[in-house]
């Protein structure tokens with residue numbers, strides 16, 4: 028018996044505003060993502076990449092269409108239930124890092140575990156381990172203001188993966204970083220995908236970064252224009 | 262889980278030391294101001310009551326002229342009283358226990374190289390009784406002093422200090438104008454009245470001596486009466502008014518040319534003044550509360566951007582809106598409790614200092630403390646919680662995008 032796909036978007040639309048001024052940020056998206064994929068989404072500015080990420084990440088609800096996550100219909104879920112979905116299955120990495128200021132790397136990474144109800148000692152251990160995984164074992168007591176952009180983004184990645192999610196959603200994770208640091212971040216995401224089987228969905232404007240992915244989705248005007256796999260492209 | 266929330270809130274409070282400190286400061290100042298002001302105000306009201314009770318609520322005074330409370334006695338054209346009037350009032354009105362005739366003026370009392378301008382009072386022993394003076398040394402007047410108008414006097418503690426330092430004045434002779442008189446008694450100190458006037462600043466001599474040697478006439482300026490225990494002061498005052506009108510031959514429809522006052526009227530007047538004082542103090546306190554509240558609001562508004570992003574982050578990583586709110590609420594409550602407790606401590610401290618300085622009793626009112634505490638909690642919740650609630654209602658995406 029076939030397992031349902033991890034992510035299944037069926038004719039998803041997201042419309043901002045109504046009538047004359049309505050903006051179709053997503054305009055009939057169909058997309059199926061299996062466990063363990065590493066996907067890059069590209070496209071011109073305003074093509075709906077971030078909107079798609081928000082819908083997939085259960086931060087936003089589509090105006091119409093069906094979204095099944097592990098076979099669960101997300102549209103039927105309440106705010107709180109969607110929060111639970113995020114808590115247990117999803118990890119986010121943002122372009123602007125979005126770490127809590129004046130808060131140590133360790134506590135930032137601990138945050139998702141607090142809401143999972145994990146005890147303090149376990150939490151510390153898990154957060155320290157996640158930080159070690161991204162190469163910041165030495166920096167766990169540093170505040171974000173004491174870390175470089177690349178280091179901050181690594182803290183954000185540690186925070187995204189500390190709760191053992193199935194998917195990591197990264198919206199322009201290297202958008203604020205120089206090429207060398209960007210490559211480090213990409214290597215890290217690639218490693219997580221290869222070694223731990225994490226599904227990674229990433230938005231990027233840089234072809235070099237998109238090259239790390241196995242599958243490239245090209246969006247224009249709220250539609251998927253191209254959906255290519257590396258094997259095919261090569 | 263609640264314990265965990267409290268622990269996290271305390272952590273968050275210490276992470277944002279400056280913000281927390283400023284928030285607490287606003288509450289501390291507000292609460293301390295209210296408690297200090299109200300406690301001091303209450304203390305001075307208590308002091309007035311105590312003063313009036315010390316003097317006796319059964320004391321009635323009769324002064325020549327009208328509205329003497331506004332104008333003060335002496336500046337009136339109305340005729341003074343006489344010894345005969347005084348004795349008639351005492352004899353004819355059953356509820357009057359005793360009535361002391363008083364004549365007074367101000368003059369310099371001299372002893373050796375020391376001198377002091379003071380109240381020179383002529384009266385008799387009935388005054389000491391009605392006004393509840395006790396002796397510290399020596400004696401009051403004896404019948405011979407009074408009958409022949411001997412040159413003797415009883416002085417108050419302030420005059421003693423000025424003229425004699427800590428030496429015993431009894432037996433010494435002081436000079437007032439052309440009169441040399443022997444000090445026969447020293448009264449026990451009553452201290453300052455509520456408004457700082459010194460009650461111990463006087464020289465008292467037999468009224469006959471006063472008339473002859475100081476005043477040069479036989480006027481009586483005040484009748485100082487004591488109403489019998491158990492009798493109604495009001496009824497006695499009515500009787501006194503009727504009799505006085507009779508004695509001074511005031512026709513029907515004519516105005517009184519004298520005024521009958523009792524201590525209750527004094528008390529009303531005095532507590533009227535302290536009420537105004539308390540009102541003023543409370544206004545000042547209210548202003549500082551307001552200022553404190555505005556300060557807190559400012560700080561909260563400044564941090565709203567930061568907090569909104571924080572809420573966005575927490576929601577994105579899987580917190581439910583009510584969990585975030587609970588955290589913010591606990592944080593706000595803890596902050597205002599800390600502020601409230603510090604404010605109460607500071608307020609009571611200031612009130613003790615103030616009470617000491619004004620030499621009034623320190624009577625903290627638990628109700629006010631409770632109120633101030635409740636207010637601080639309210640401020641914390643309103644200014645800490647409601648901005649957070651607004652933010653938590655946002656979409657996580659919008660909260661994250663908040664600049």
Ligand SMILES: Nc1ncnc2c1ncn2[C@@H]1O[C@H](COP(=O)(O)OP(=O)(O)OP(=O)(O)O)[C@@H](O)[C@H]1O
Pocket residue numbers: 043044050051052070071072073074075076077078079
């Ligand atoms: N909250 C909103 N209200 C109204 N319109 C919105 C809102 N968010 C996005 N849009 C519109 O939806 C469209 C898609 O936006 P989206 O942010 O998904 O683009 P994007 O592909 O991520 O662009 P970029 O590469 O610049 O990040 C845009 O036209 C944008 O103006």
Ligand SMILES: [Mg+2]
Pocket residue numbers: 076077078198
């Ligand atoms: Mg975008």
